[in-house]
Amino acid sequence: MATSEIIWTTDWDRNFLCDAGLYNIHKFWKVETASKHVEYKHLRDEKSEKPPGERQTTCIRAKGARYYIKRASGHFYPALINEFNALNTMSSIGVLTPILAAFFLDENSKTALLVYKNLAGFNNLRKLFEGTVSPDAIADFQIRKKQIIRELAETRGKIIKAGYLYSEWSADHIFVKYKGPGIVLTDFEQIEAVASMSWTRKNPISFSLIKMQEWKNFKSALMSKIYTDAFLKKILKDK
Numbered sequence: 001m002a003t004s005e006i007i008w009t010t011d012w013d014r015n016f017l018c019d020a021g022l023y024n025i026h027k028f029w030k031v032e033t034a035s036k037h038v039e040y041k042h043l044r045d046e047k048s049e050k051p052p053g054e055r056q057t058t059c060i061r062a063k064g065a066r067y068y069i070k071r072a073s074g075h076f077y078p079a080l081i082n083e084f085n086a087l088n089t090m091s092s093i094g095v096l097t098p099i100l101a102a103f104f105l106d107e108n109s110k111t112a113l114l115v116y117k118n119l120a121g122f123n124n125l126r127k128l129f130e131g132t133v134s135p136d137a138i139a140d141f142q143i144r145k146k147q148i149i150r151e152l153a154e155t156r157g158k159i160i161k162a163g164y165l166y167s168e169w170s171a172d173h174i175f176v177k178y179k180g181p182g183i184v185l186t187d188f189e190q191i192e193a194v195a196s197m198s199w200t201r202k203n204p205i206s207f208s209l210i211k212m213q214e215w216k217n218f219k220s221a222l223m224s225k226i227y228t229d230a231f232l233k234k235i236l237k238d239k
């Protein structure tokens with residue numbers, strides 16, 4: 001295990017999480033047994049023997065506040081580094097992402113930890129479509145649906161224009177601000193700069209298949225057959 005320190009982005013989160021018993025990387029790494037003040041729920045839990053590595057995404061609750069933590073080691077380490085780097089890139093092109101409360105990245109031990117603040121004031125798109133959020137949030141969504149879809153399409157446009165391929169379109173990864181503009185995307189482990197793709201992926205035949213898949217994923221994130229190509233083009237045109 002690495003010996004370097006966790007980098008905290010705010011004193012408030014540092015004090016809060018340290019008080020809850022999460023004061024160093026070892027505590028975060030073993031968050032399941034770290035402290036009686038911390039509840040947890042795994043959203044993803046992967047282990048690989050060959051090549052070796054561990055990968056976990058966990059929602060934790062400490063003294064009523066929620067955080068999302070992503071842990072990766074070994075074979076899974078580069079993907080989390082990719083996500084960490086993408087946070088800056090996305091912010092520079094005006095794409096909103098969750099905010100880090102803390103992080104720990106250690107090249108020597110191939111250990112990475114990202115601690116995200118909960119997306120308070122936002123609702124998950126899948127939950128909005130499924131109607132499993134508050135009635136107020138559902139009503140707001142129904143009224144602003146077209147505007148939200150447009151904003152989402154604009155977000156996709158910003159990523160493409162900046163030369164990146166984000167293929168993780170899924171309603172689970174999209175968060176919509178309650179009563180106001182703002183779309184947040186999550187999960188940047190697989191995002192790629194088109195310029196640094198290998199020729200195997202970038203050649204015209206492979207790349208057009210990759211782009212088709214990206215568009216298919218985008219449309220299925222919208223969870224409805226009414227969002228056809230023509231409909232989406234129209235929505236973007238008549239803004």
Ligand SMILES: Nc1ncnc2c1ncn2[C@@H]1O[C@H](COP(=O)(O)OP(=O)(O)O)[C@@H](O)[C@H]1O
Binds near residue numbers: 056068116
């Ligand atoms: N900061 C956050 N606030 C609220 N929900 C989040 C946050 N980060 C992630 N999530 C939720 O947790 C799920 C898993 O996170 P994600 O980054 O997709 O991890 P994985 O790489 O394991 O798929 C996401 O689909 C999203 O619904």
Ligand SMILES: [Mg+2]
Binds near residue numbers: 173
């Ligand atoms: Mg995910």
